[in-house]
Amino acid sequence: MSDSGAVPPVLDLRGVTRVFGTTTPIEALRRVDLRVGPGEYVSITGPSGSGKSTLLNILGLLDRPTEGTFLLDGIDTLDLSEGRRSALRGERIGFVFQSFHLLAHRSALENVVCALLYRRGDRRDRRRRAAEALDRVGLSHRLDAMPPTLSGGERQRVAIARALVGGPSLLLGDEPTGNLDSVTTAAILELFDELHREGLTLVVITHDADVSARAQRSVRMLDGVLCDTEASAPLAVGS
Numbered sequence: 447m448s449d450s451g452a453v454p455p456v457l458d459l460r461g462v463t464r465v466f467g468t469t470t471p472i473e474a475l476r477r478v479d480l481r482v483g484p485g486e487y488v489s490i491t492g493p494s495g496s497g498k499s500t501l502l503n504i505l506g507l508l509d510r511p512t513e514g515t516f517l518l519d520g521i522d523t524l525d526l527s528e529g530r531r532s533a534l535r536g537e538r539i540g541f542v543f544q545s546f547h548l549l550a551h552r553s554a555l556e557n558v559v560c561a562l563l564y565r566r567g568d569r570r571d572r573r574r575r576a577a578e579a580l581d582r583v584g585l586s587h588r589l590d591a592m593p594p595t596l597s598g599g600e601r602q603r604v605a606i607a608r609a610l611v612g613g614p615s616l617l618l619g620d621e622p623t624g625n626l627d628s629v630t631t632a633a634i635l636e637l638f639d640e641l642h643r644e645g646l647t648l649v650v651i652t653h654d655a656d657v658s659a660r661a662q663r664s665v666r667m668l669d670g671v672l673c674d675t676e677a678s679a680p681l682a683v684g685s
Contacts, residue, residue, distance in 0.1 A: 454520030492667030540609030
C-alpha cells in the first residue's frame, strides 16, 4: 500500500556527517540520523564541543553536510543553490537565539517587521502581521518600546514574535533561555508549550535539564554522534 500521500517529516536527516579541515580533518558530526515529525517538540543536549552547534547550523540551512541527506518538509536541501536555501530558510524556519539579536534603535514592532521585508505585501500589511505576532507573545502593549527599555524576557518575546511572523513550519531555539532568570525562563517555556500545543514543530538546543525536560522528546549529542538520552545509544531514523 502506497503512503505517497503521507505528510513528510519536517526534518529528516540520514547519515549526515560534517567534516572540517583537510590537512587534519575534524569530524564534527558522524552519520547523524534524525527524524522530527510535524508538531513534535524535541530538545538536543550535550556538552560543549559535542556537535550541537554544527547540527543546528545544518538544520537551519546555514551549513551543508559533507555527506548524507537532509530533507526539510520533504525537500532535499543538499544540492539547492544558496539563493534557494536562503529562500527556504526564510519561508519555513524561525530562529530564537540566546542573545536576542534585536536592533537597539528600532522599536519592538519594527524589529518584527524586519523579518517580513522580503515578503510580499505592503508596509501596512507587514505592520499588521508584526503587531499580531507581538500580541501572540503577550506584548501588544509594548509595540513602540525600544529594546533597551525592555526586560530580558520581553526582548526574548520580541525575538520569538520575529521568528513566528513569517508562519514557519519549524522553530529552532539555540539556548533560548540562557540569558534569563528562572521566573522568566518558566514564562518562555510556557509560551513554547503553547506553540507546541498549537502544532508548531520545535527543536531546542540547551544545556539546561529543566528546559530539556519540557520537550516531548530529548536526544543527546556526544562526540558528534546523536544518542537517545535514556539509552545513550545511537538514535535510529524514525525513532
